[in-house]
Amino acid sequence: MRDLVELFSLGGFVLPILILAAILALAIVGNRFWVLRRARVVPQGLVERVADMVEAGKLPQVVKQLYENDTPLARILLVALQQVGQPRDAIKEAVEDAGRHEMAHLDRYLNFLGSIAGVAPLLGLLGTVFGIMHAFAAIGAVGMGDPKALAGGIAEALITTAAGLIVAIPSLLFYRYFRGRVEVLVLATEKDVLKLVNLLAGGKS
Template identity: 50%
Template sequence: MFELIKAGGWVMAPLIACSVVALAIVFERLWALRRARVLPPPLLADLRRWAGEGQLPLRQLEGEFVHSPLGRLIGVALANRRHGRDVIKDVIEDTGRHVVFELERFLNALGAIATIAPLLGLLGTVSGMIRIFGVVSLQGSGDLRLLAGGMSEALVATAAGLVVAIPSLIFYRFFRGRVDELVMSLEQEALLVADLLADEARRP
């Protein structure tokens, strides 16, 4: 493995760094974007029960799910329950923007790695070709062993760039779809909370 990395030339160092960062982002987002963490099932069950009863609890949310994205939306809605539906929707939207930002954390970096990695591989290819032409200009092309170093640098760098870029792009698209799905679910639950509070406010 070390010989293969060495054969790829200097461009392998940034490619390895990109792969380590991409792997860390993938594992962190797989943990952070779990549906059970964003939309805790017990909190969803409570919300359905409150909807069936036609009212939300007078107290603020308590327990381990209060700091989940859904819990934060419900919490700000409850904190502003006396200010009317429009105000409630505004504070939910404001909090929702922060929640979406947190859900999308590091995704731009992952997308950047998916874009940069093949370019680094191409740069390594160009570097290897320059090395080959330098050897040819000095030594001629009769001895292929003299050209092997440049050829291996060009091929290994290209392959390494693609190996880093392809999984990064796949996970970037996967996480983008996961975020969109979670945001849609959060919006539905937030609207349910706003409607419940609005109905509650209209009661005598």
């Protein structure tokens, strides 16, 4: 514990900022892992059940089931059902508009995570600059004869550089992963929704 406190003090004012950034990044990663599960976005078999009930003329039951499901796919399917009797282009346009809103929810916080990945190395570099400045200030005060006088500045430079990279690298990896995850889920959603659009428009499902 004492070593951690000493390490924290050697990191200068930049290290607490990087620690805060790391905490925020961890919170976003945990949240996105929970939200971007396939079962929470594109429940398996939902569109097939909805299509069967629509073909059986059970629209009230379909609406009730979609309200209870409360997933992005269910909300988009509900919008499609509200356009029953409209031309295919009208149904598709309404569905695409609903899809854009749901896409925004899936993308939530990802831009901030990407910003952390981009800013953390710069904060580390800033800490490095201040550490070197402190080292040169120590040289100016006591000369080169006392290595201990330089240790504080050098430690600050190294600690903040390492901390910036430690925060940035995982943040960037998770940012890329979640971006890819969102794209996969969006494609799966579009595929399922299109089946119902074709059915409602009188085409093949």
